Amino acid sequence: MNEIPIKLTDIGLKYDDFTALDGVSFEVESGQTMALLGHNGAGKSSLIKIILGLITPSSGSVNIMGSQGKLSHHKHKINLGYLPEDVSFYDKLTGREVLNYFAALKRVRPTRVADLIDEFGLGYAQDRQLKTYSKGMKQRLGVAQAILSEPGILLLDEPTVGLDPQASKFLYGKINQLKQAGCAVVVSTHELSLVESHMDTALIMSKGRRLALGTSSELSAGSSIKTGIEFAELASWVERDHYLRRFFIDGRLQVESAQKQQMIKYLVSQCQIFDFTLHKPKLEDIYHDLMMHPLVDQSAQQ
Amino acid sequence: MNKLTSPVLIIAAKEICDCSRNHWMGFMGSIFLLLSLSVTFAGSAVTGSLYLPDLASLMSSLSTISVFIIPLAAILLSYDSFVGEDESGTLLLLLSYPLTRSQILCGKLLGHMTVMLLATGFSFGLTAILLLLIGEQYQASELIAAFAQFLLSSNLLALTFILFSYIVSLKSTEKAKAVGCLLLVWFLFVLIYDLLLLTILVSDLSFVNQYVVNILIALSPTDLYRAINLMAIDGGDARGSLAMISQSDWGLAGTYALMLSWIAVLSWISHGVFKRKRL
Ligand SMILES: Nc1ncnc2c1ncn2[C@@H]1O[C@H](COP(=O)(O)OP(=O)(O)O)[C@@H](O)[C@H]1O
Ligand SMILES: [Mg+2]
Numbered sequence: 001m002n003e004i005p006i007k008l009t010d011i012g013l014k015y016d017d018f019t020a021l022d023g024v025s026f027e028v029e030s031g032q033t034m035a036l037l038g039h040n041g042a043g044k045s046s047l048i049k050i051i052l053g054l055i056t057p058s059s060g061s062v063n064i065m066g067s068q069g070k071l072s073h074h075k076h077k078i079n080l081g082y083l084p085e086d087v088s089f090y091d092k093l094t095g096r097e098v099l100n101y102f103a104a105l106k107r108v109r110p111t112r113v114a115d116l117i118d119e120f121g122l123g124y125a126q127d128r129q130l131k132t133y134s135k136g137m138k139q140r141l142g143v144a145q146a147i148l149s150e151p152g153i154l155l156l157d158e159p160t161v162g163l164d165p166q167a168s169k170f171l172y173g174k175i176n177q178l179k180q181a182g183c184a185v186v187v188s189t190h191e192l193s194l195v196e197s198h199m200d201t202a203l204i205m206s207k208g209r210r211l212a213l214g215t216s217s218e219l220s221a222g223s224s225i226k227t228g229i230e231f232a233e234l235a236s237w238v239e240r241d242h243y244l245r246r247f248f249i250d251g252r253l254q255v256e257s258a259q260k261q262q263m264i265k266y267l268v269s270q271c272q273i274f275d276f277t278l279h280k281p282k283l284e285d286i287y288h289d290l291m292m293h294p295l296v297d298q299s300a301q302q
Numbered sequence: 303m304n305k306l307t308s309p310v311l312i313i314a315a316k317e318i319c320d321c322s323r324n325h326w327m328g329f330m331g332s333i334f335l336l337l338s339l340s341v342t343f344a345g346s347a348v349t350g351s352l353y354l355p356d357l358a359s360l361m362s363s364l365s366t367i368s369v370f371i372i373p374l375a376a377i378l379l380s381y382d383s384f385v386g387e388d389e390s391g392t393l394l395l396l397l398s399y400p401l402t403r404s405q406i407l408c409g410k411l412l413g414h415m416t417v418m419l420l421a422t423g424f425s426f427g428l429t430a431i432l433l434l435l436i437g438e439q440y441q442a443s444e445l446i447a448a449f450a451q452f453l454l455s456s457n458l459l460a461l462t463f464i465l466f467s468y469i470v471s472l473k474s475t476e477k478a479k480a481v482g483c484l485l486l487v488w489f490l491f492v493l494i495y496d497l498l499l500l501t502i503l504v505s506d507l508s509f510v511n512q513y514v515v516n517i518l519i520a521l522s523p524t525d526l527y528r529a530i531n532l533m534a535i536d537g538g539d540a541r542g543s544l545a546m547i548s549q550s551d552w553g554l555a556g557t558y559a560l561m562l563s564w565i566a567v568l569s570w571i572s573h574g575v576f577k578r579k580r581l
Contacts, residue, residue: 052398054581082398087391092323093316104312105399129323145395 003066005030005153005184006051011060013046013208020046021057021208028184028201030152033175035195036188037287038205044188045085047205048155051186052082064153081151083142085158085188089130095141096126099148106149116144120170135162143171147178154178154185160194172198196283204290211290220281223289226254228279229263237271244271252279309401313409314416321379321417330375334425337367342429354437358535361448364426365455365531369524370492372456375421376463377484380414384471384576385480394581403576411464411569418460426453448534455530458561462523463488465568472575491524499525526561530554 006028013021021043028034036044049055050062065078089098099113117126120140125133133141139162146156154175160168168191175185175198189195195202202219204211212219220227230252231237238248243266247253255263267273281289321327341363345353355363387393396406430449434442466487467480474480499518519525533554 049394049581054394054397080398082395084391084394087395089390089392090316090320092320097319101312101316102395102399104307105309105396105401107307 004028004063005065006186007063008047008051009061009063011047011050011057011062013043013050013055014058019208021050024060024205024208024210026203026210026213028186030182030184031179032200033179033185033187033198035199035202036186036205037190037192037195037202038211039291041207042205043208044205045157048082048157048186048188051153051155052080079149079152081146081149081154083146083156083159085161087142088138089141089145091131092129094127094129095122095133095137098130098141099144102145103148108148112148116148119174120144121167136164136167139163140167143174147174150178150181150183152183154183156185156187158188158190160189160191168194192284192287193282202283204287206291212286216280216283219283219286221257223281223286224256224293225281225285225289226256227260227281229253229255229267229276230279231267231273231276237273241271309405310409310412313406314413317383317410317413318416321413326379327417327421330378331421331424333371333375334422335428337371338364338426338429339432341367342433352436354433354439357440357444357448361452361531361535364452365528368452368456369459369527372422372460373463373488373492373524376414376418376460377467377481377488379417380410380464380467381471381480381484382477383410383414383468385474385477386471388475389477397581404573407468407573407576410468414464415457415461418457418464422453422456422460426456451534452531455527455534455558455561458558458565459523459527462561462564462568465565465572468572469568469575472572472579491522495522496524496528520560523561523564526557526564530557530561533557 004027006026008027009025011021011024012019024043024047026034036047038044046055050057051064053062053064067078090101093101096113096117099117100110103110103113117123120143122137122140122144125137130138130141139159143156143159146154146159156175159171163171172194175187179185187195187199196216199216201213201215203213204219212222214222234248234252238245244253247255247263253263267276342354342360345355354360384393387396397403426449430445433440433445467484470483470487471480474483499515499522502518503515519529
């Protein structure tokens with residue numbers, strides 16, 4: 001049984017006249033994390049709701065754990081974890097009561113709740129009403145709620161909003177643990193530097209369309225952002241070498257992804273330089289570049 | 303909460319917990335108690351010595367006040383049950399759980415009905431016990447029967463307004479709008495419609511016969527409630543303009559049946575609205 005947990009094909013979604021999603025396709029395999037990136041209103045939350053089966057797309061097909069069409073019929077068999085964006089839980093209940101409530105609805109044993117409260121560092125506040133919680137504490141509770149049942153599909157809509165750096169790090173640690181167990185994870189976020197080292201693929205969206213989809217290296221290959229190369233005595237090398245001088249910008253060599261191999265070969269064989277630093281384009285730079293020159297993703301245009 | 307396994311019971315238990323935390327239960331329970339005690343003992347305050355009204359007029363004054371206050375209490379209890387969860391995002395979350403929409407609806411309804419039963423049972427029950435203890439003129443069986451009838455009909459009335467609240471709550475996008483809309487419904491059924499009905503009853507128009515009055519009563523849960531209580535007291539021996547209400551041909555069982563059909567129709571509508579609700 002090697003079904004792809006999440007497979008969306010050519011999804012379109014209309015709210016009345018407004019087209020929120022247009023021809024979006026992607027899949028997430030078991031043990032993979034996909035970062036869902038895009039500006040506010042790009043359609044990230046809508047996409048997650050479609051995966052959940054909470055809204056039906058106007059066109060395209062949704063395939064969750066191999067079951068096609070209306071998810072609601074299959075929902076009962078699929079172990080899903082979900083954190084909505086901006087959720088605020090029941091103010092009058094205590095932290096522990098909220099988790100117990102959701103655990104009971106998912107038929108998760110109560111000891112798991114106690115463990116999660118401890119792990120998320122909420123033990124000291126577990127018997128206080130939620131109205132006394134800070135935003136970050138509520139968000140921790142929300143994330144704990146999402147992973148209560150050790151889900152096979154985990155959908156987090158902007159989970160790191162309001163979390164302190166330690167809590168975010170802990171969250172991604174948790175995600176990685178679930179990944180090891182074969183969970184397919186979709187994380188929508190605006191904190192690119194945080195998600196970069198933990199994601200396997202990224203889907204970058206703009207105005208309801210797919211701008212790019214791929215691993216970090218595929219994304220940087222597709223973008224026009226250059227890779228920087230630095231090594232000792234670079235300046236004097238550039239003085240002597242005409243070929244290198246062509247790529248020398250702002251104190252380092254800058255090459256397009258396509259020329260990177262060639263440049264490295266040149267450095268190693270022609271210049272006998274083996275000790276150099278590669279500055280690969282950051283996800284953030286790729287993202288900004290894509291937002292400004294949006295016609296890169298060939299497959300999305302077909 | 304974890305000992306419960308049925309989702310309906312889990313949701314109901316959470317609603318009850320919520321209502322006791324936000325002081326609805328304490329507040330409404332006290333108001334009901336205050337009202338029923340003041341209706342019962344107002345006569346004593348006026349005459350200066352213990353004077354208790356006879357059962358028929360006591361029940362009639364109680365139901366006259368309840369017809370205003372019970373729908374209002376029901377609205378306050380449940381106006382934000384869906385719009386509130388929608389605003390805070392928990393409705394979205396609940397729907398991603400292995401639950402059906404009818405389970406969510408039933409759970410909330412069960413919770414709210416339990417809270418209503420507890421509040422009315424406590425306050426009116428206490429009044430009945432007091433009367434049994436200090437009022438010698440009442441027959442215990444008659445008194446208990448009258449209060450049981452009153453409690454049953456009051457909770458059925460509450461149920462209709464809880465369902466009204468659900469429908470409005472499901473349709474609204476903001477809490478404030480839901481409250482406003484529900485107060486309008488309350489105003490319409492409790493004040494305007496009754497006023498119109500009473501005007502028609504006293505103005506003695508030629509086309510108004512008992513048949514028309516029957517239809518008009520059936521079309522409003524608050525008037526069904528009045529009718530039930532008038533009929534229950536003394537089998538149609540009511541005074542004044544309300545006499546026609548109590549003479550309606552439905553009979554007590556028929557009136558209850560009409561009340562239950564209101565509840566059935568409203569449940570069906572709220573389920574339909576929930577099913578079609580866009581997220
Ligand atoms: N219920 C709705 N009715 C109408 N338009 C909506 C609704 N939900 C979202 N939209 C619109 O769809 C677009 C995508 O929204 P969303 O998926 O929430 O974006 P994101 O999560 O990426 O910020 C936005 O332009 C938003 O205004
Ligand atoms: Mg969003």
